[in-house]
Amino acid sequence: MTPQPGPALPASIAPAEPNVHPLPDSPAYRATALRHPTRALIAIPQTLTELTGPVFGLDSIAPLDHDLTRQHSGDPLGQRIVIEGRVLDEGGRPVPETLIEVWQANAAGRYAHRVDQWDAPLDPNFTGGGRTITDAEGRYRFVTVRPGAYPWRNHHNAWRPAHIHFSLFGQAFLTRLVTQMYFPGDPLLPIDPIFNSVPDPRVRERLIAAFDWSLTEPAFALGYRFDLVLRGRDETPMESR
Amino acid sequence: MSGLTPFQTVGPFLHLGLRAGREPMTAQGLLTPIVITGRLLDGAGVGIEDGALEFWAPGFAGIGRAWTEAGGGYRLVGVKPPVRVDPDGAVHAPHFAVRVLARGILTQYLTRVYFGDEPDNARDEVLRLVPDDRRATLIAAAAAPPDYHLDIVVQGDRETVFFDL
Numbered sequence: 046m047t048p049q050p051g052p053a054l055p056a057s058i059a060p061a062e063p064n065v066h067p068l069p070d071s072p073a074y075r076a077t078a079l080r081h082p083t084r085a086l087i088a089i090p091q092t093l094t095e096l097t098g099p100v101f102g103l104d105s106i107a108p109l110d111h112d113l114t115r116q117h118s119g120d121p122l123g124q125r126i127v128i129e130g131r132v133l134d135e136g137g138r139p140v141p142e143t144l145i146e147v148w149q150a151n152a153a154g155r156y157a158h159r160v161d162q163w164d165a166p167l168d169p170n171f172t173g174g175g176r177t178i179t180d181a182e183g184r185y186r187f188v189t190v191r192p193g194a195y196p197w198r199n200h201h202n203a204w205r206p207a208h209i210h211f212s213l214f215g216q217a218f219l220t221r222l223v224t225q226m227y228f229p230g231d232p233l234l235p236i237d238p239i240f241n242s243v244p245d246p247r248v249r250e251r252l253i254a255a256f257d258w259s260l261t262e263p264a265f266a267l268g269y270r271f272d273l274v275l276r277g278r279d280e281t282p283m284e285s286r
Numbered sequence: 287m288s289g290l291t292p293f294q295t296v297g298p299f300l301h302l303g304l305r306a307g308r309e310p311m312t313a314q315g316l317l318t319p320i321v322i323t324g325r326l327l328d329g330a331g332v333g334i335e336d337g338a339l340e341f342w343a344p345g346f347a348g349i350g351r352a353w354t355e356a357g358g359g360y361r362l363v364g365v366k367p368p369v370r371v372d373p374d375g376a377v378h379a380p381h382f383a384v385r386v387l388a389r390g391i392l393t394q395y396l397t398r399v400y401f402g403d404e405p406d407n408a409r410d411e412v413l414r415l416v417p418d419d420r421r422a423t424l425i426a427a428a429a430a431p432p433d434y435h436l437d438i439v440v441q442g443d444r445e446t447v448f449f450d451l
Contacts, residue, residue, distance in 0.1 A: 048368065048369055048370070048371055049371065050371045050372060050373050050374075050375065051370060051371060051372065051373065052373070053373055054372070054373075058451075061290055062289065062290040065289075065290045065291075065292050066292050066293045066392070066393050067292065067293060067294070067392035067393060068392070069391070069392055069393060069395075071392060074295075074390070074392065076389055076390030077390050077391075077392060078329075078390075079328040079329035079330050079332070079390070079440075079441060080328050080329070080334065080388065080389075080390035080391050080440050080441065081391075081440070081441060082395065082440060082441055082445055082446075082448050083329075083441055083442070083445065084420075084445050084447075084448075086448050086449060086450035087415060087416060087447055087448070087449055087450065088415075088449070088450040088451075089412045089415055089449050089450070089451065090411070090412075091451060092372070092376075092378060092411075092412070093344045093370065093372075093378075094342070094343060094344060094378070094381070094383045094398075095383060095451055097342075097344040097345075098342060098349075099307070099342065099346070099347075099348045099349040100348075101306070101348070105306065133288045134288070135288055135290055136288075137288050144306065146303045146304060146305070146306065147303055148299060148300070148302035148303030148304075149302075150299075156299045156302065157302065158298075158299045158301065158302055160298050160299065160336070161298075161299065172302070173302055174302040174303050174305065175303075176303075176305075176306070210294075210296065210297065210299075210300070210303055212296075212303060212304060214349070218342050218383050218385075219451055221340075221385065221394065222291055222293065223293060223294070223295075223296055223387060223394065224291055224292065224293055224294045225294040225295075225297075239294060239295060239392070240294075242294075242392050243292045243294075248289065248292055249292070251289055251290075251291050251292060252291070252292060252294065272288075273291045274288040274289060274290050274291045275290075275291070276290065
């Protein structure tokens with residue numbers, strides 16, 4: 046039995062700005078060698094599957110999930126920072142009520158994760174995972190500590206620049222973004238294969254937060270601004286699929 | 287206009303952040319319980335043990351997330367999405383959209399999982415765009431209910447079909 050036709054589809058997702066994302070085969074980042082597809086991608090139409098996505102209500106987060114410094118009984122070590130920004134789409138429209146998940150190393154550069162065996166100290170007062178939901182204007186705010194740089198095995202004497210991982214959903218399956226936020230002036234940025242996997246140097250700059258004195262809170266924390274831009278819907282609804 | 291933010295890899299410590307969606311997937315209606323298992327494999331046939339698969343279908347209560355574990359194994363518990371027909375009559379066999387994220391993956395790989403026991407697969411407008419000899423990479427084999435099996439292979443002779451959207 047075939048079901049009856051469903052309602053009209055939501056507006057399509059506009060084509061993404063080209064040449065923004067890293068190339069899946071980026072030899073300087075060695076782990077891509079066996080983890081990138083070699084067959085051509087197959088173009089398919091956007092269907093209801095891709096034009097919808099999960100909805101996360103305010104009930105899906107706890108009040109302190111955005112504050113990584115208050116998840117334990119004591120204060121974590123390190124430089125306290127606040128990060129604020131807006132989530133927009135490529136048309137400049139705010140993306141309201143979307144889930145942001147973040148994760149990071151502690152101030153010494155150590156992740157509270159069984160896979161991280163570097164001998165920098167763990168911090169019993171810092172786990173390094175947080176989340177929040179954007180407000181009606183697409184704004185978000187996290188409180189955390191500045192993560193440390195850490196060594197990895199990609200090449201001789203390889204160190205990752207300080208970074209915070211960001212994961213966002215947006216309003217459809219196709220608007221999802223997973224990225225990393227970096228800090229201005231980090232001397233490791235020019236030699237990091239992951240940051241430099243973004244081919245265009247000007248586009249790479251979009252991954253660097255800005256120090257913002259207006260977000261800096263007296264006797265509390267340094268402030269950084271980091272705006273994120275997701276794919277957005279076409280201005281006019283489609284006639285059909 | 288605003289400049290699109292580039293992707294970066296989830297890296298090996300994704301479990302600290304990607305916590306939502308690990309409960310069974312649910313949706314309204316009388317839908318068939320399913321369990322999909324398989325392995326996420328690299329170009330050498332080795333299991334990717336630090337990946338995440340995200341599953342989505344319209345009308346579901348949330349995203350479905352499966353972390354890959356020892357040997358690259360994953361397990362998704364949920365219900366089977368229904369057949370869908372567009373206003374113009376296009377038929378969509380039951381399927382989930384699937385996103386692959388892992389260390390060594392700098393962006394996201396987008397694919398789908400269909401179900402081997404669905405007669406509407408032959409009419410599905412997306413499956414029809416996939417060459418015959420690669421279609422099986424998108425179709426989970428039906429075992430005894432509620433079990434289905436599908437390996438996702440990111441590179442090589444058995445490479446899964448990934449989509450440009």
